[in-house]
Amino acid sequence: MKLISVKLSPLNSKKNKLKFSVTVTLKKDVLDPQGKVVQNTLKNLGMHDLKNIRQGKFFEIEINEKDEKLAQEKVNEMCKKLLVNLIIEDYKINILK
Amino acid sequence: MKLISVKLSPLNSKKNKLKFSVTVTLKKDVLDPQGKVVQNTLKNLGMHDLKNIRQGKFFEIEINEKDEKLAQEKVNEMCKKLLVNLIIEDYKINILK
Amino acid sequence: MRSSVIVFPGSNCDRDIAVALQKMQFKNKMVWHKETALPKSDLIIIPGGFSYGDYLRSGAIAGKSLIIEEVVKAAKFGSLVLGICNGFQILTETGLLKGTLLRNKNLKFINKDVHIKVINNTTKFTSKYKLNQILKLNIAHNEGNFFTDNDHLKELNNDNLIAFKYSDEKGNTSNLSNPNGALDNIAGIFNDKKNILGMMPHPERMVDNLISNKDGVNLFSSLLG
Amino acid sequence: MEIDNKIIEKHGLKTEEFKIIQKLLKRSPNLLELGIFSAMWNEHCSYKSSKIHLKKLPTKGKQVIQGPGENAGVIDIGDDDAIIFKIESHNHPSYIEPYQGAATGVGGILRDVFTMGARPIALLNSIHFGSPAHPKTKSLLNGVVSGIGGYGNCIGIPTVAGETKFNDTYNDNILVNAMAVGHAKKNKIFYSKAKGVNKAVVYVGSKTGRDGIHGASMASAEFDDNSDEKKPTVQVGDPFTEKLLLEACLELMRDDSIIAIQDMGAAGLTSSSVEMASKGSLGIELNLDKVPCREENMSPYEIMLSESQERMLIILEDGKENHARKIFKKWDLDFIIIGRTTNTKKLTLKYNNKIEGEIPIEALASKAPIYDRKWTKKALPKSKFNIKKLKHIKLEDGLIKILSSPNHSNKSWVTNQYDQMVMCDTVQKSGSDAAIIRIHNKDKAIAVAVDSSANYCKSHPISGGKQIVCENWRNLISVGAKPLAITNCLNFGNPENNDVMGEFAECLEGIKDACKYLNYPVVSGNVSFYNGTNNKNIYPTPVIGGVGLIDKLSQPINHNLKEDKNLLILIGKTFGHLEQSCFLKENFSMEDGKPPKINLINEKNNGEAVLELIKEKYVLSCHDISNGGLLVALSEMSIGSRLGVNINKPKKLVNLIEYFFGEDQGRYILEINAKNLSKVDKILKKNNIYYENIGLTQKDYFEIDGEMKIDINDLFKINNQWYNKF
Ligand SMILES: Nc1ncnc2c1ncn2[C@@H]1O[C@H](COP(=O)(O)OP(=O)(O)O)[C@@H](O)[C@H]1O
Numbered sequence A, B: 001m002k003l004i005s006v007k008l009s010p011l012n013s014k015k016n017k018l019k020f021s022v023t024v025t026l027k028k029d030v031l032d033p034q035g036k037v038v039q040n041t042l043k044n045l046g047m048h049d050l051k052n053i054r055q056g057k058f059f060e061i062e063i064n065e066k067d068e069k070l071a072q073e074k075v076n077e078m079c080k081k082l083l084v085n086l087i088i089e090d091y092k093i094n095i096l097k
Numbered sequence C: 001m002r003s004s005v006i007v008f009p010g011s012n013c014d015r016d017i018a019v020a021l022q023k024m025q026f027k028n029k030m031v032w033h034k035e036t037a038l039p040k041s042d043l044i045i046i047p048g049g050f051s052y053g054d055y056l057r058s059g060a061i062a063g064k065s066l067i068i069e070e071v072v073k074a075a076k077f078g079s080l081v082l083g084i085c086n087g088f089q090i091l092t093e094t095g096l097l098k099g100t101l102l103r104n105k106n107l108k109f110i111n112k113d114v115h116i117k118v119i120n121n122t123t124k125f126t127s128k129y130k131l132n133q134i135l136k137l138n139i140a141h142n143e144g145n146f147f148t149d150n151d152h153l154k155e156l157n158n159d160n161l162i163a164f165k166y167s168d169e170k171g172n173t174s175n176l177s178n179p180n181g182a183l184d185n186i187a188g189i190f191n192d193k194k195n196i197l198g199m200m201p202h203p204e205r206m207v208d209n210l211i212s213n214k215d216g217v218n219l220f221s222s223l224l225g
Numbered sequence D: 001m002e003i004d005n006k007i008i009e010k011h012g013l014k015t016e017e018f019k020i021i022q023k024l025l026k027r028s029p030n031l032l033e034l035g036i037f038s039a040m041w042n043e044h045c046s047y048k049s050s051k052i053h054l055k056k057l058p059t060k061g062k063q064v065i066q067g068p069g070e071n072a073g074v075i076d077i078g079d080d081d082a083i084i085f086k087i088e089s090h091n092h093p094s095y096i097e098p099y100q101g102a103a104t105g106v107g108g109i110l111r112d113v114f115t116m117g118a119r120p121i122a123l124l125n126s127i128h129f130g131s132p133a134h135p136k137t138k139s140l141l142n143g144v145v146s147g148i149g150g151y152g153n154c155i156g157i158p159t160v161a162g163e164t165k166f167n168d169t170y171n172d173n174i175l176v177n178a179m180a181v182g183h184a185k186k187n188k189i190f191y192s193k194a195k196g197v198n199k200a201v202v203y204v205g206s207k208t209g210r211d212g213i214h215g216a217s218m219a220s221a222e223f224d225d226n227s228d229e230k231k232p233t234v235q236v237g238d239p240f241t242e243k244l245l246l247e248a249c250l251e252l253m254r255d256d257s258i259i260a261i262q263d264m265g266a267a268g269l270t271s272s273s274v275e276m277a278s279k280g281s282l283g284i285e286l287n288l289d290k291v292p293c294r295e296e297n298m299s300p301y302e303i304m305l306s307e308s309q310e311r312m313l314i315i316l317e318d319g320k321e322n323h324a325r326k327i328f329k330k331w332d333l334d335f336i337i338i339g340r341t342t343n344t345k346k347l348t349l350k351y352n353n354k355i356e357g358e359i360p361i362e363a364l365a366s367k368a369p370i371y372d373r374k375w376t377k378k379a380l381p382k383s384k385f386n387i388k389k390l391k392h393i394k395l396e397d398g399l400i401k402i403l404s405s406p407n408h409s410n411k412s413w414v415t416n417q418y419d420q421m422v423m424c425d426t427v428q429k430s431g432s433d434a435a436i437i438r439i440h441n442k443d444k445a446i447a448v449a450v451d452s453s454a455n456y457c458k459s460h461p462i463s464g465g466k467q468i469v470c471e472n473w474r475n476l477i478s479v480g481a482k483p484l485a486i487t488n489c490l491n492f493g494n495p496e497n498n499d500v501m502g503e504f505a506e507c508l509e510g511i512k513d514a515c516k517y518l519n520y521p522v523v524s525g526n527v528s529f530y531n532g533t534n535n536k537n538i539y540p541t542p543v544i545g546g547v548g549l550i551d552k553l554s555q556p557i558n559h560n561l562k563e564d565k566n567l568l569i570l571i572g573k574t575f576g577h578l579e580q581s582c583f584l585k586e587n588f589s590m591e592d593g594k595p596p597k598i599n600l601i602n603e604k605n606n607g608e609a610v611l612e613l614i615k616e617k618y619v620l621s622c623h624d625i626s627n628g629g630l631l632v633a634l635s636e637m638s639i640g641s642r643l644g645v646n647i648n649k650p651k652k653l654v655n656l657i658e659y660f661f662g663e664d665q666g667r668y669i670l671e672i673n674a675k676n677l678s679k680v681d682k683i684l685k686k687n688n689i690y691y692e693n694i695g696l697t698q699k700d701y702f703e704i705d706g707e708m709k710i711d712i713n714d715l716f717k718i719n720n721q722w723y724n725k726f
C-alpha cells in the first residue's frame, strides 16, 4: 500500500505525541442515501467513468502518548465509545507517520 | 508514509479500474464546531491524552479507467466540482493499490 | 402521573412537551443534563431538538451524557420512557432501542404534517388509539430514516413492536407515503418489553386545535391510564 | 510597518479619508488603528452614504418603544408585552459560501434581537437569486435554503415566512436577508449604552478565530472577478453555541446584572466596544491578551477585526461577576473580563500591558465621514407595449404560464426545509399572506410578513418604495392583524453611481410617504450597498418586514377558501394596469412601463374596512391582490384549499386580460357567507369602499364563466411542479 500526494507530517517525529487518521464508512448492507445522491449527481455532471462512490467520515486524532501500540488502543477506544456507531459503521485506523 | 490495519484491496489488480480514497478536512483557521463538541465529549469520557481532533469527510471512489494519471485527474475533478467545498475545505487524494 | 423531561443544552422541544404535559395534568419536572439523579417519576421523556448540536451523529453525544446513564437504569427497571425525534435518536444511540436513524433519503430537513397509522394499540403508550387509526402528526428532522438489520425487523414484526407507520390518509403504507425512506415505513418502535417508545413524529405539537389538531392527545391520555 | 497607499486602499479607505484620520488623531495611525478605522468607517458600519436619507424616515408613533439606533427596534403590543425585531442582509457572504453565509446571517440577526432581552419567536427571510438558467443558481438556492434551515432548525426557532425570487439581475450577486422577531417584557429591555466608569467589560460566547477578518469591509466592496481571493474570510456558524448563548443571556437578564449588552456582529469586538462607549459618552479599555482565542498567535489586529460568530460583549454592574460567571459556566461558555469602562472617551487597546493602539471614540463614531452623494431623479417611464397584441392570449394559458413559473410556483420545497412549528405557537405557517405567531400563554398574536418588488422599484423608485410598504401592510391586514411597524433592508448597487444613489433616495422617499400616511413607522433596518459585479448594479431591492397585532386570537384568517357556495367579493377598484406586471413578464418576457399607481387614501380606507369586517367575523378567508392580479390571487385561494371558484365576467370596462391580470393596488378578495352580505355591504358603504361581487366558491373547478374551466387538482399540479423538477 502506497499513498501519493500526501505530505509527510513532521508531528510524530517529536515522539511525545502520535497522530492517527480514522476513516468511518457505512457497512456494506446499510442503505447509503447520501452516497447514492452523490453518485447520481456526479453522473449528471458528466462523470460517466465513475463506477462507485462511498462516503464516510474522517478523523485526524493527535494523542499525547509516545508508545504506538498504546496510542492506537486509545484511538480504538475513542472510536468504539463515541466516534463510530458500530451497528451501522465500519472503521479503520491508520497511523500518520 | 505507511498505513497499518488496512487490508489490501484486490480491486485495482483487475487493471481496468482504479480505486482512490479522498479525505476532506476543514482548512486551518476555519471554525470546526463539530470537532469542538467531539473533543469536549471525549475528554469528558476520560480520554485525557487526546490532544486534538479534527473531523472531515471521506470518500472511496472507483473509476473505470486504467491510466492512473487520467483516473486521478478525474477524481480531482469530482472533488472540485462537488465533493469538496474549496472555500472552507482542503482535500487529499490517495490511490488505493 | 409523574413525568420527567430530560433537557440537553440543545434540546428545543423541551418547552413544547412541558406545555403538553401540563395541559394533560402530568406532574412534570425538567431535568438538566448535568444532573446525576432522576426525580421519582413514572415516565421519562427525551424531547426533540439538537441535544449537543448533533454534529457527529444525531443523539450520539447525548447518548454518553451523565443523565442518560440514569435513564438507562430506570428503563431497565421498567420505567416508561418516551423518546421523540431527537429523543428517539438518542434512545438508539444508548442501545435502549435497536436500529438507527439515517439521513432522510432526500438529504434534506423535512418539516411537514404526515399521516401515521397505529400498528399496536395494546401498549401503555397507545391504548387510547384505535388499531389502524390514522393520525396526522408533524415531523421535523434531518435523520428520520429508520434502519435496522433483518433479525431485528423480524422481531419487530413478530412481537408487534412497531408502534406507528407512515401512511397516506387512507392508511396505505407505501413508498409514496414514506417521507424519509424509513424501512417498512416505520415511524415509531417499542423495545421488547414495550416500556420504551421511540418515535420521529411530534405528538406534543398536536394537542391544540388553534395550532394544529389534537391527534397527539391520546398518546398522553394513554399514558395517564 | 509603514502605512502606504496600497495598505490604505486594501482597507477600503480613500486617500481623503486617510487624511481625515490623520487629522483626527493628530498623527498617522498604526496598522491596528487603521484596521479599526477601516472597519468603523466602511459603508456597512458607518452608513456614510445612506445616513442623510435614512433620517427622513418616520420612526415615531405611540406603538414605538425604541426606533432605529439600537440593535433592533422595539414596539408595544399591549399589556406588558413588547416585540423586538430587525432585518439584516448577508448577501456577499452568501454568494461566496451559500450555506455558511445564510446560516451566519440568521445567527447574526438572532443575536441582534436577543441581545435586547427578547426570546426570538420567529424567523423570516427574503432571498433573491439569479435566473434559474444561470449555472450557479441551483447550488446557491440549495445552499442558502439549507443554511437558513440548518441554523434556525437547530436553535429551535420557527422559520415562518419569507419570499424566494428569481431575476437575472441577481445572477452574480444574490440577496439573502434574514429577519428575526422576538418577544420581551416591556420593563425588561436591554440597551447597548454603557453607563458608569470602571465597570467590567465581559466577553462571553465562542472563542475568537481568524474567521471573517474584514467581513464588514467585504460587505462594502463590489465584487469583481477576483472575489475568489476574498474567500478565507468566510465564517462558519455554530447554532448549538448560539443556543447556549441565547439561553445564558436570557438567564442573566432575569435580574439587574447587566448595564449594557451588545452582540459582536459586523466588525466584531471593534464595533461592539466602540458603540457601547460612544452611546454612553465613555471610554473603554480592552486587554486583548485576555480575549479567548481559538488559534495560536493571534495578533491584536486579528483579535479586534475578527468576525467570529456567537459572541457578546456585556458591561456588568459591580459585584455581579460571580453570579454571571456561574450562569455562563452552566452553559459551557467562555466568560472573561477583558476590560473596563473609562472616562477618557478613548478606545484603548492593550496587549500584555503595552498600549497597542488608542483612538478617540468620537473619531470612530460621530466624526466618521458622512456623504451627501450626488443622485439623479427618475422620470415615470412610458410603455411601448401595444395592448392589441394581447387579443390572442387565452386567460387559461396566461394563468398557467404564471402559476408554473419559478417566481410563482408553490414554495413548499423551500418551506418544508424549515421547522415552522417548533415552539408550538405557529398559528399560521408560511403559505398565506402573513404568518401568525401566538404570544406564548396568551390569546393574542402577532402577524409577520416580508415583501419586496424590485421591478417596480427599478422602473420608478418612488412608486416602488410606496408599493412595498402598502403591500406589506395589506399582507398583515389579510390575516386580520393591525399593522404596527416595519423594519427594512435596503439592498442597492454602488452608491458612488448617481443613478443607484437616485434609486436609493427615491425609494426611501416612497417608503417614507407610505409609512407616514399609514402610521406604519420604521423601527429598525439595515443598508446593503455595493450589490453588483463589474459595474453592473442589481435592481434596487428594498425589503420591508412588517409586524402587526391580532389582539384577540379566536378565529385566525388565512387565504384558503373554506366552503363551497360562499360569496366572493373584490374590494377596491380594478383599472387593469398591466405595465410591469407579471403577466407581461411571464408571457412576453417584457418588463417595461411604469408600476401601478399607489393611492394612499384608498389603501388606508380599504385596509381598515377589511380589518373591520374581519373583526366582525364576516370574513371566512381573505387574500390581497398583488403580483399576477385577480386571477392569480383567486387561484392561490383555490390551490390552498382545493376548493374551486366560479367567477362572473366583468360587466363593464377593460378587456378580460386587463381585468384579470392587472396589478392595481389596494385590492383584496374576501370570502363571505351570502347571508352576511347586507351587513358587509353596510360596513363597506359606511366607509365609502368600492367593491364588486365577483362570483361564488364551488367544488372541484376553477372557472371563469364562459371563458375557462380547470380541474382544481390540475391547477394544483401546475403550481407544484417547478421546484421538484429544478
Ligand atoms: N434602512 C434602515 N432603516 C432604519 N434604520 C436602519 C436602517 N438601516 C440601519 N438602520 C439602523 O441603524 C442601526 C445600525 O444598524 P446595523 O449596523 O445593521 O446594526 P448591527 O451592527 O447591530 O448589525 C440599527 O439601529 C438599525 O436598525
Ligand SMILES: [Mg+2]
Pocket (backbone or CB within 6 Å): D071, D111, D112, D263, D265
Ligand atoms: Mg447588533
